[in-house]
Amino acid sequence: MTDQPKEFKAVWERTRDLGQKLDKVNERLETLEGQNLADAVAELSLVVKKLAEKPESAKPIVWNWGAFSPEQQAAAWEMLLDWMQTTFLERWPRSYKEMLGYAQSPNSCWYKHPDMVETLTGLFAAYHWAFTDAESGPLRVAEWLDRWLPGAVRQGKFILADCKGIDLKEGHADPFRNKKQVEDYEDARAHVHLLTTGELPT
Template identity: 50%
Template sequence: MSEASRNGTEPPKDIAAMFKRTRDLSDRIGALEEQKLGDRLAELALVVQKLADKPESQSGGVWNWSGMTPGQQASAWEYLLAWMETILKGRFPSSYEEMLRAGCWHEHPDVVEELTSLCTTWLWSYQDKEAGPLRTAEWLDRWLPACVRHVKLILENCSPQHTPPLQRHDRAMTQVEALQQRIAALKAQAAQPGG
């Protein structure tokens, strides 16, 4: 023991070491408190709760046409056709006309995929509960013009023999009627045993 320790002017080494460790811990706790981890943890808990409470997306997610049964395809065609006639044609007639001049668009799988994507991104942009003006602006500025470009490019090389009007009772069948016929055929296939 040193003379200062014996006289009581210097704390014992154990106490000095403990004091240093306590001061180091105090500094570390102060640094943690400055990070406001409690607030961050509360924010994270809210995000997790929001995700857990979130209902399934109205957009239905990604449509995989190749993995659908005939019944699912019929339902998807009905939905897509209704969306195209009410939303795309009704609200964006210039884009609709520019893209779909060729009456055979529904015979082109790549066009169907483009339009399906446009439909599901529209749902995400306009009808998702968390949608805001930026999603809408993105759909109008990015997804709609991209789809118009892609569909026009795909259909510009469609051969003339592929696009003759479908005949029914002395008149040309419209695109809608042709799709309705396709939907009916898919429903009939789905109703078959093993369909």
């Protein structure tokens, strides 16, 4: 090398440096390829897109009294009664009295009627959907006042229309439960048995 011209030596050294740098670049590329950057970038893009989307509002919880355990029923009753006393009665006293029968009598057996409890539960859920849900607006409130509240009052009055109330000796007498009704269910089951088996029940 000492006998070669300085220009040639400079070119050779520069070529050697470039070759070494190229080897390092190739090593980095191999490392990056091994990290599946394409998949990582795609996953990151989905995360960013998800964060930019409008968050979904929480779905209202639907109460199913028939599926509740005794403890769950007790907790649900506490919530329902608290809302009835602190909100329903305080804000809409006329509707409260009309729906639960207090407009006709100083006491009521509304809590003895499962269909009334279900109606109150629906009204309670619709109230929170209209008044406390973060996604609510004036139209929900207007709908609750004009549709769900009057509908519940009308249904409550219908439920209690034929009720005789609570007798101190006999307790609560349900006008829709009688011996003939039980016989009708037995006849209906016999009819279903005949349809499915072709035979009369023994």
